[in-house]
Amino acid sequence: MKHAHVMVVVNALILPVISGWAGSAASIASDLPDGPVIHIEDVAAFYKLYDATNGHPTAEQLQHEYLDPGSAGLHRMAQLRNVTGASIAAAMTKYPDIYADAKRCMAVLPTGRKRVATALHNLGHLYPEAQFPPVTIAIGRGKPVGVTDATGVMIGLEALCAVTWMEPNLEDRFVHVVAHEYAHVQQAIASPALYDDEKPTVIEESLIEGAAEFTAELTSGSVSSTDLKAITKGREKAIETAFVADENETDLSKWLYNGTLTKPGDLGYWVGYRIAKSYYEHASDKRRAIREILDMKDPKEFLAKSGWYPGIVLHQTDASGG
Known part of the structure; x- marks a missing residue:
């Protein structure tokens, strides 16, 4: 958060x-x-x-x-x-x-x-x-x-x-x-x-959180929301298709900050992570890609350049930065 x-x-x-x-x-x-x-x-x-x-x-x-x-x-x-x-x-x-x-x-x-x-x-x-x-x-x-x-x-x-x-x-x-x-x-x-936008859209906030998840994976070896991989397995395309329909909404409640102590939520973290990871995978200069992920100014432009689409198959992260 x-x-x-x-x-x-x-x-x-x-x-x-x-x-x-x-x-x-x-x-x-x-x-x-x-x-x-x-x-x-x-x-x-x-x-x-x-x-x-x-x-x-x-x-x-x-x-x-x-x-x-x-x-x-x-x-x-x-x-x-x-x-x-x-x-x-x-x-x-x-x-x-x-x-x-x-x-x-x-x-x-x-x-x-x-x-x-x-x-x-x-x-x-x-x-x-x-x-x-x-x-x-x-x-x-x-x-x-x-x-x-x-x-x-x-x-x-x-x-x-x-x-x-x-x-x-x-x-x-x-x-x-x-x-x-x-x-x-x-x-x-x-x-x-x-980062300080008080009324972000679903895509903006999901990319802020997803970029943080991807960076955590690169630096510490794992995302913070480890539960989402199992929850989303086999449902990637359906979840992400639904996400696209909501990406410009300012009501975040379906995608972000909706978990409790006992019930997981935050599927927007997972989608945003996959978009950031797709951006990284498609980049020829990995070090530059990391900087562009963390320095993101325009989430819609970032999404357009990421190569992501609902259900995309991604590879194992290479943390070398090379």
């Missing part, structure tokens, strides 16, 4: 110390390649309050003891996605198990962070213009899994951990979701008019 605004650039990879995170999360410098700061201190603050209140903090406590003193990334997520003490409290009442369960997702960060560093090193190699503002891992109101603008990536740990239809391996899920969101960072910086 995405959003866009002001650019902030951080050019050193700094990653969290996991041991003792519940008491005091920290960030340390790493000798790994260029990449982002990954902040987890908001999660530590949330669970300190959670444990002190036996899992039942009030809306006021959540607001004043967790959100208000939180990180810049948490404040940005709150601003973009209406995260308040009251909205978190309501989600905790409705879905108490996801907040109790989210702690287990922290266990994937020590190895997951190294894989993220590798994926984003790959991004920098394939797309030299890449910039690396911070990643903030925090606790929200049960959604979204991720929200991104040019200031960075914000991941809702409880949502990332709770969605039942995403990649079952939590470490893989973390890595591929961050890789997807980092493509959005580049889009927000390179093409803010498109």
Whole structure:
């Protein structure tokens, strides 16, 4: 998922110390390649309050003891996605198990962070213009899994951990979701008019998401929405024919952002991914194609040049950039 605004650039990879995170999360410098700061201190603050209140903090406590003193990334997520003490409290009442369960997702960060560093090193190699503002891992109101603008990536740990239809391996899920969101960072910086459009069409938003999925596959080894391959198998032409009929609509609800914790959605991600992949496959200069995928300004022109058509058979992705 995405959003866009002001650019902030951080050019050193700094990653969290996991041991003792519940008491005091920290960030340390790493000798790994260029990449982002990954902040987890908001999660530590949330669970300190959670444990002190036996899992039942009030809306006021959540607001004043967790959100208000939180990180810049948490404040940005709150601003973009209406995260308040009251909205978190309501989600905790409705879905108490996801907040109790989210702690287990922290266990994937020590190895997951190294894989993220590798994926984003790959991004920098394939797309030299890449910039690396911070990643903030925090606790929200049960959604979204991720929200991104040019200031960075914000991941809702409880949502990332709770969605039942995403990649079952939590470490893989973390890595591929961050890789997807980092493509959005580049889009927000390179093409803010498109990325920030408040009334996008189905084709525009699907190509924004699909380009991020394709970039995640190139850099991390997989798309973030791994479930869609099985859901769409054997139905490619029918789904994509229906997509063409809706591509100029501004009602996104049939194609995007329509999943729940237990029900998959987002077929527009899959169609957009296939269009981006077709563009890449038909390009003679793969490195240039990656730049044109991430710097996309005119989705209709991109679609026309992609060689895509409903039901197209695509090949295995070559991540060499050659």
